[in-house]
Amino acid sequence: MSDLTITTISFETSPPQYRHWGMEIDGERATLTMNVDPSGGLRDDYELKTNSYDLGVDIELYDATQRLRFEHPEVKVVVVTGGLERIFCAGANIQMLAGATHEHKVNFCKFTNETRNSIEDATANSSQVWIAAVNGTAAGGGYELALACDEILLVDDRASSVSLPEIPLLAVLPGTGGLTRVVEKRHVRRDLADAFATRTEGIRGRQAVDWGLVDEAAPLSSFGDLVDERVAARAAESDRPDCGPGVRLEPLDCTIVGDRIDYSTVSVGIDRRAGTAAFLITAPDAPQPATPEELIDAGAGAWILRCARELDAAMLHLRFNETAIGTWVFRTEGDPEAVAATEQLLADHPDHWLVREVRLYWARTLKRLDLSARSLVTLVEPGSCFAGILAELVLAADRSFMLDGTWEDLDDPPPPATIRLSAANLGWFAMSNGLSRLQTRFWGRPAALEAAESTIGTDLEASEAAEAELVTFTPDDLDWDDEVRVALEERNSFSPDALTAMEANCRFVGPETPETKIFSRLSAWQNWIFQRPNAVGPDGALQRFGTGARPDFDTRRV
């Protein structure tokens, strides 16, 4: 399949460059119109007909979700609709899936899921409500996009339907949260969900309302009025400001040379032999905004926003373009005081729209880290700044090492490394399970949680951090190099599949949420199906779809 793999995928785009989406801002309402360019696919072995999408289409959607939040504080309602006659969206392109490598399929689904989650996050936490104006047929991923919106309005022209035809047509699952959202979010009865997900032609109009698959249906002549009415009602409930200014998301400053990727606050060095990507995050070295107004003025240049964007971009780049680099190693550098000072703004003004956006963006970015199928290792060394927000990198790690003491051999040894928890670690950044990383770490052990929480604001050296159970191992400088090297080399020798599975099992303890179900239950089954001959074998449904040949199933249940 090497001929079908894509060269480097870039996630950098902006509305003037969009090929597949129209973004129109009209006061408190934004309209995103999907109008996919059939010849605009990332590979040239498929055509994106009838508003079907590939990763490129979704990269633009993700970009739009970010810009609507940061650049358009005045937008209170986002309407997603289709730009083709009688078609809302036909879902992920099947030829694209059939020709994609396994890891691309899985990464694609994960990314589209994360974007759908960020749409729900905008509605739930940012008071920017998404409404799907389904003005034509919404099939598969098309309906899943609608499902991510808070309201689904369907045109009732006696032809347009919503459907999840993946199982009967393709022998795979609706891979972008469809099944989970149908039963968990829309509370469609399980037997109706079963009937719905096995019915290729889907459900139309009134019946879709009756089954709970959509909220309202209206004929073509009054559909626009219905959308207007719902936009007005939802906008009235929003607490977003009535006007800007917003913060323009300027293109990121990024240089990729050889195996080094350099942003302004994040850099990554790839060691192919070791299979590691070494992240280095640097603390602000200049005064940072102390008030919301200063934050708006600083815009995308503020460290707190820039760092989140760069970390987000670096992770996406590595996920898609460096699939064989299995371990991500995190280090930080700089003054913990500077991180704490920067973060204070977020603590002081939680209700300001931009402060809220920055906090929510960090939450989504850290979730993306949790959900990355990579071994996460954090190294806490002298000169680092694992305070507050950045301490989350310690808590997110599968394994962390903290140097006990300092580099004794140096002529002028730096002070020992410290970790400092802050309010940020107590619930600003919920994981997909709905808990903070600290709560997740101490799941079922309230006393240990309380003890860790009681260290807030205190700089903890290695022995104290170990006692508070915030780090895994604390070697001293005699053992440090070997301990870390051996751990990374050993990790790199294990099966990547087994590691991904083990890590996912250990990371997400505690309660289930729709998100954990999407990323564990749904995705895990989907990834299994994506390996099975019934879907991807030469006689499987995904390969045979569109050829006229019928799939030949192995009928044994597993």
Place this chain on the structure above:
Amino acid sequence: MSIVDIDAKIPNNVDLADDRRLQRALEGWQPKFVRWWEELGPVAFKRSPVFLRTAIDVGRDGWAHFDHVEMPEYRWGIFLAEPEPDRKIAFGDHKGDDAWQEIPGEYRADLQRLIVVQGDTEPASVEQQRQLCLTAPSLYDLRNLFQVNVEEGRHLWAMVYLLHRYFGRAGRDEADEMLERHSGDADNPRILGAFNEETPDWLSFFMFTYFTDRDGKYQLASLRESGFDPLSRTCDFMLKEEAYHMFVGATGVGRVVQRTLELMREHDTDDVHPHGGLNLDLIQRYLNFHCSVSLDLFGAETSTNAANYFAAGLKGRFGEERRDDDHVLRDATRLVPEATGEGIDAREVTQLAALNETLREDYIDDCQKGLDRWNRSITEAGVDFALRLPHIGFNRNVGTFRDHHVSPDGRLVSDDDWNANAAEWLPSDDDKDHVTSLQVSVTEPGKMAGWVAPPATGINRKPLEFDYVRL
């Protein structure tokens, strides 16, 4: 031999009397159909006795019965062609298997879709043509219009029977929706775009029955090959009726051409508009329009649905069993047209993927036959003119030509060229105004409007002066 129960509330040859549940269901649908006919069928002559043929038997001899009938009393019924004993599926992956007498669960959705799309066109054309009775050029033509209308109504019955009998609750819902979608209704349009356009005048009606009903013939003929035997038998019988609709079109256009030639000779001019006729170049423009929109009905050059339908044994090719190949088409390829910025090229695709194109080409060959006849009469009149089918890429809104302008003679042309010549190639507003100006109702038996010649013979050996519709 199936027995026709012609006296039943719903005439049929499917033993409806023995299937109480189905009978109840269809009798529940019947009043809705009659209400639909009253509301959206022909706008006038609702109670005038019309000399109609009614299907009373499906056998070779005398399946049709002629009599004066008020249209709402027409015996719409359910007639399937005689079963072919031990019929086998003739193509696709199930080739050689026994034809299905019930729908295979695996193909429920696809079959339902095929039947719904086909069924939706039947009442649509009745709706499109409902105003035409006000301007019929003769009683003979008025009667033909009504014959076409009631038979389209019967075709709807044929599809509705299949939905009720084989598709359960979902089928019943679809049957209801057939009457709830309406041609040109902004909120509840018919499924296919072409069936939401009004048929505004009789020249358009003749062109529609010639070109668009012929698309129907080719769709029905492909469905007649279906491995689902009841669908096959239904379509087989519908084709008998459809043939008459195309006869109305072929003779209708022929009579217009003939009248034009008479006026040209009489007045010694090519321009017969001042004399109440239709110039040959105007006829050519109407032909260009109706042919090209009908070509769109066959769909894009390549289609995964068409491939799936064929492989599954649901929809074959025209004359499937007469074709000399393996009827499976797993590896065969063919060329399909491809329009690019540079010109009109061809690309090789699998035959399975190209089935729409194959059917479209068969259709075009068939269309040419009528033109040959009309052109013979033009030549015999000593006029140097020939009607031509436009190029396959002309005025297309579906498939590879959608984003390109192609002239009727097959040249790729620029937007400017297109705009400059559109009035030469497609009916202009002046053309439409002129055609509209000639639309007058002629109801005196035996008389004809001045723009169309009388037919060669009457209906069922009746003279032209017969009162085909009693006013």
